[in-house]
Amino acid sequence: MNQAIFDRVRTLLGSASTGKSGDGIAQAAPDSTDGISATLALAKNEGWRVRIEGRGSWMPPNAPADLVVTSLGLDRVVKFAPADLVATVQAGISVAALERALTEGHAWLPIDAPGRPDRTIGSVIATGTAGPLREGFGPVRDHVLGCTTVTGDGQVVKSGGVVVKNVAGYDLNKLQAGGFGAFGLLTEVNIRLRAVPASDLTLIAQGGRDALTAEARRVIETKIDPGALELLSPAVAADADWVLAVRLIGGAEGVRSRAKQIRHDATVSWTALTGDQASALWHGAARAFLSGATTIRLGVLSESLDEIIDLVAEHLDLGLLSAGTGKGGLRWSGEATVEHLTRLRHVLAAREIPLTLERAEWKLRHAFGHFGAYREGVGAVVSRLRSTFDPGAIFQVPLDGTAVDG
Amino acid sequence: MPSLALAPPRTIVDRAALATALGRIVGDRWVRHQASELRTFSADGLPTHQSMPMLAVLPGTREELIEVVRHLHRSGIAFVARGAGTGLSGGALADAHTVLIPLTRLHRILRIEPKTKRAVLEPGVVNARLSEAVAPYGLQYAPDPSSQAACTVGGNVAENSGGPHCLKYGVTTNHIVELEVILPDGTVTRLGSPHGEPWGPDLVGLFVGSEGMFGIAIEITVRLVPLPQAVRTLLADFMAVRSASEAVGAIIAAGIVPAALEMIDQACVKAVEASIYAAGYPTDAAAVLLVELDGEPVEVASDGASVERLLLAAGARTVRSATDPAERNRLWQGRKKAFGAMGRLARDLVVQDAVVPRSALPDVLDRITAIGQKYALTICNVFHAGDGNLHPNICYDGRDAELTERVRAASREIMQACVDAGGSITGEHGVGSDKLDFMPWIFDATSLRMMCDVRRVFDPAGRANPNKVVPVFACREWRAGGVS
Numbered sequence: 001m002n003q004a005i006f007d008r009v010r011t012l013l014g015s016a017s018t019g020k021s022g023d024g025i026a027q028a029a030p031d032s033t034d035g036i037s038a039t040l041a042l043a044k045n046e047g048w049r050v051r052i053e054g055r056g057s058w059m060p061p062n063a064p065a066d067l068v069v070t071s072l073g074l075d076r077v078v079k080f081a082p083a084d085l086v087a088t089v090q091a092g093i094s095v096a097a098l099e100r101a102l103t104e105g106h107a108w109l110p111i112d113a114p115g116r117p118d119r120t121i122g123s124v125i126a127t128g129t130a131g132p133l134r135e136g137f138g139p140v141r142d143h144v145l146g147c148t149t150v151t152g153d154g155q156v157v158k159s160g161g162v163v164v165k166n167v168a169g170y171d172l173n174k175l176q177a178g179g180f181g182a183f184g185l186l187t188e189v190n191i192r193l194r195a196v197p198a199s200d201l202t203l204i205a206q207g208g209r210d211a212l213t214a215e216a217r218r219v220i221e222t223k224i225d226p227g228a229l230e231l232l233s234p235a236v237a238a239d240a241d242w243v244l245a246v247r248l249i250g251g252a253e254g255v256r257s258r259a260k261q262i263r264h265d266a267t268v269s270w271t272a273l274t275g276d277q278a279s280a281l282w283h284g285a286a287r288a289f290l291s292g293a294t295t296i297r298l299g300v301l302s303e304s305l306d307e308i309i310d311l312v313a314e315h316l317d318l319g320l321l322s323a324g325t326g327k328g329g330l331r332w333s334g335e336a337t338v339e340h341l342t343r344l345r346h347v348l349a350a351r352e353i354p355l356t357l358e359r360a361e362w363k364l365r366h367a368f369g370h371f372g373a374y375r376e377g378v379g380a381v382v383s384r385l386r387s388t389f390d391p392g393a394i395f396q397v398p399l400d401g402t403a404v405d406g
Numbered sequence: 407m408p409s410l411a412l413a414p415p416r417t418i419v420d421r422a423a424l425a426t427a428l429g430r431i432v433g434d435r436w437v438r439h440q441a442s443e444l445r446t447f448s449a450d451g452l453p454t455h456q457s458m459p460m461l462a463v464l465p466g467t468r469e470e471l472i473e474v475v476r477h478l479h480r481s482g483i484a485f486v487a488r489g490a491g492t493g494l495s496g497g498a499l500a501d502a503h504t505v506l507i508p509l510t511r512l513h514r515i516l517r518i519e520p521k522t523k524r525a526v527l528e529p530g531v532v533n534a535r536l537s538e539a540v541a542p543y544g545l546q547y548a549p550d551p552s553s554q555a556a557c558t559v560g561g562n563v564a565e566n567s568g569g570p571h572c573l574k575y576g577v578t579t580n581h582i583v584e585l586e587v588i589l590p591d592g593t594v595t596r597l598g599s600p601h602g603e604p605w606g607p608d609l610v611g612l613f614v615g616s617e618g619m620f621g622i623a624i625e626i627t628v629r630l631v632p633l634p635q636a637v638r639t640l641l642a643d644f645m646a647v648r649s650a651s652e653a654v655g656a657i658i659a660a661g662i663v664p665a666a667l668e669m670i671d672q673a674c675v676k677a678v679e680a681s682i683y684a685a686g687y688p689t690d691a692a693a694v695l696l697v698e699l700d701g702e703p704v705e706v707a708s709d710g711a712s713v714e715r716l717l718l719a720a721g722a723r724t725v726r727s728a729t730d731p732a733e734r735n736r737l738w739q740g741r742k743k744a745f746g747a748m749g750r751l752a753r754d755l756v757v758q759d760a761v762v763p764r765s766a767l768p769d770v771l772d773r774i775t776a777i778g779q780k781y782a783l784t785i786c787n788v789f790h791a792g793d794g795n796l797h798p799n800i801c802y803d804g805r806d807a808e809l810t811e812r813v814r815a816a817s818r819e820i821m822q823a824c825v826d827a828g829g830s831i832t833g834e835h836g837v838g839s840d841k842l843d844f845m846p847w848i849f850d851a852t853s854l855r856m857m858c859d860v861r862r863v864f865d866p867a868g869r870a871n872p873n874k875v876v877p878v879f880a881c882r883e884w885r886a887g888g889v890s
Contacts, residue, residue: 081763081765082659083655083659083763083764083765084763084764084765084794085658085659085764086763106659128608138576138580139602141608141611142576142580151856155852155856156852157852157853157856158849158850158853159853161761161829161830161848162763162828163761163762163763163793163794163828163829163830163833164761164764164793164794165568165572165577165761165790165793165794165795165830165833165834166761166830166832166833167565167566167577167615167830167832167833167834167835167836167837168830168831168832168837168841168845168848168849169837169845169848169849169853169854169857169875169876170612170615170616170619170857170860170861170875171566171579171611171612171614171615171616172612172856172857172860173611174579174607174608174610174611174612175607175608175611175612177608177611178604178607178608179607179608182607183607194661194663195658195659195660195661196661197661198661223632223634223635223702224702225701225702250661250705251661251662251705251708251709251712252708253704253705253707253708254701254702254704254705254706254708254709255705256704257702257703257704257705258702258704258705261702297603298603299599299601299602299603299604299605300601301522301600301601301602303521303522327602328601328602329602329603352599352600352601353599353601353603354599354601354603354604354605354606356603371605371606371607374605374606375595375596375597375605376595376596377589377593377594377595377596378595378596378597378605378606378609381595381609381863381864382606382607382609384863385607385860385863388856388859388860388862388863389856399606399607
């Protein structure tokens with residue numbers, strides 16, 4: 001650990017907010033946006049490389065840095081308005097703690113991100129890691145109404161607001177959701193909530209992959225508007241077979257009716273899970289992705305799923321895989337090299353399918369990049385945006401990668 | 407560091423030579439430079455803001471649009487892209503130093519892909535025409551601004567437009583997956599991907615709602631959604647506006663997300679019922695709520711029954727249910743044509759746009775009534791109650807300077823009341839010119855300066871729709887260290 005950096009940060013924040021990271025780097029854990037701002041301004045002035053961390057349970061906390069700035073000191077619900085179904089929370093609060101707080105107000109945040117429940121909400125938003133509920137409730141960005149972000153030179157920028165509809169000013173929230181922290185460190189977010197549904201039923205079908213994707217297409221044709229409609233590989237579902245899982249959310253009568261519609265003319269056998277079984281399935285599936293060292297997501301539509309799953313099998317494997325069979329999206333986790341991923345990214349790019357590296361060890365992230373090559377003209381825009389939000393280039397966030405030639 | 411120019415330099419332009427040059431690109435008949443021709447483009451539905459452009463050029467193809475923008479870049483001339491001119495914020499106005507580029511000739515739907523639920527279109531496609539075109543495939547384009555019979559999807563992209571059915575389906579940004587754009591320097595690039603994943607940082611999300619200040623969308627790929635299996639429309643009338651407001655909160659709190667949840671107050675109901683758009687709304691009610699549920703038939707029936715109970719419990723005098731498409735269309739016609747009906751009441755009509763937390767609706771509506779009384783103005787309200795998006799309307803005669811000043815003062819006070827309640831100055835019309843002064847009410851100097859900086863990423867010279875959204879002169883002062 002660089003003692004001089006540690007001492008400077010301790011002087012700035014005090015001993016209670018200063019420590020050492022797991023890999024021996026000076027760590028700042030400010031308990032306020034102002035503290036984050038002062039820390040990043042200092043880092044920029046000193047030319048320190050900064051690693052942003054939450055709990056460290058999703059993204060491996062191993063980017064080389066001079067200073068780690070963690071959001072864990074920011075773990076409060078700032079304001080919760082159940083009547084408006086809006087909450088303002090600090091970015092370091094865990095998903096589990098947030099869920100507990102919301103339940104008291106009969107509210108719910110329909111994001112079922114992969115990973116452990118102790119992940120911070122800031123991590124979920126910054127990485128844009130939506131789970132199967134994206135089918136019915138949209139991607140992570142759709143739940144973010146406003147952000148407080150600290151830029152790489154310590155400026156505190158607010159975007160959006162606390163109302164559910166708002167077009168005042170440019171929508172800078174969109175850069176933060178899925179920006180991997182390249183555009184600043186999130187300290188507070190205003191999130192849109194839902195009332196806890198009266199009924200939440202999960203049905204599963206087990207079998208061969210082709211039979212299940214065919215059944216998924218049939219389910220979509222019924223227009224039953226599922227909350228989730230996800231194809232899970234055996235390893236993700238902890239099952240001997242592939243599993244197609246549908247989650248029906250809403251009023252009790254409507255959920256019963258939709259379940260009946262699914263079973264009507266079904267080409268596979270559907271089983272309704274108990275609440276505990278459903279919870280075990282979805283939480284298990286979320287955690288399963290941590291079993292692989294590397295996680296990617298593909299922006300693929302359901303019509304191309306069969307072909308793309310085959311491509312993933314050809315270039316990687318079919319170990320840990322989950323795919324949205326309605327509105328699309330595919331997540332894979334496992335062991336992969338830069339070369340394997342690069343080849344896959346090329347093949348997918350030819351089909352206009354983006355591959356995003358969600359998590360990996362630093363060496364792979366740095367070489368491959370979260371996004372890798374962009375479409376023509378986009379890279380220059382992204383580069384200028386990064387310079388705007390991080391003029392000293394202090395954030396250790398490898399959006400582009402170094403080993404990918406496009 | 408010296409400040410970069412945030413507003414474009416006022417290039418000295420030989421107007422006739424420019425018209426000739428642009429005429430070579432689009433054809434002389436598509437360059438408008440006579441005052442009588444330009445008057446059409448001098449407003450965007452908001453009578454308090456008018457401005458005559460230097461000239462207007464109407465490209466008819468993608469290639470012409472690109473060439474026009476590149477010519478203006480080479481000449482250092484500012485421009486404003488414009489859809490149908492229904493924005494109501496003074497956002498699509500150009501001044502005497504600025505070229506207006508109406509995009510209404512770029513009105514082709516290029517592809518409809520039912521299997522992937524996508525459509526690819528030019529920016530001048532009229533919103534309602536898109537939904538009509540995809541309906542035979544059992545699909546719809548969900549964002550439905552009240553001006554949808556005229557407004558263009560390109561304009562919707564610029565403003566991130568909403569509409570009644572955005573309560574359930576989301577606003578424009580939730581339905582745009584890919585954009586081909588031309589930046590103000592003439593660079594053409596594609597943002598996003600047809601599959602919905604952003605392909606890098608979410609630049610589509612950033613571009614949508616940037617009010618034409620980052621560039622122009624040349625080609626738009628939209629996400630379509632299936633037409634619902636069942637629809638039920640309820641009309642509830644209340645003898646007190648507060649009761650109607652409270653019913654809105656009760657419905658949302660019950661976990662029901664209607665497709666639309668609209669409120670129309672008595673003054674507005676009377677205007678509608680006195681017009682050709684009469685929908686059978688009870689004119690003696692203080693307010694009516696229009697609630698639409700759609701989805702799976704049993705769920706719609708079940709939720710419909712629940713909503714009816716909630717409406718009655720909140721004090722609804724009667725709840726009427728539209729049982730056939732004709733009746734449903736009639737109820738909606740009253741809502742969608744409300745602005746038109748009110749336009750008959752006076753020479754001019756200001757339609758305002760603000761958002762408040764749902765729970766603040768009763769108090770803010772009371773406050774708006776008080777503001778109307780203070781300024782001796784009749785303010786009608788017809789709005790998206792489910793998401794707290796207010797549209798106070800003020801009828802007046804713009805030839806009366808004193809009255810116009812009262813309208814401006816009342817509008818300002820309404821905005822302040824909404825901001826005080828935790829709301830925002832615009833929910834779907836955009837900031838444009840009209841709300842520039844209010845931006846510092848909701849964003850601090852640092853945040854506004856960052857918006858200026860982000861704009862500069864796309865448009866370093868500040869030539870695309872100059873002097874809108876962010877108060878640039880204030881921003882310059884802040885940059886010089888005056889405030890921040």
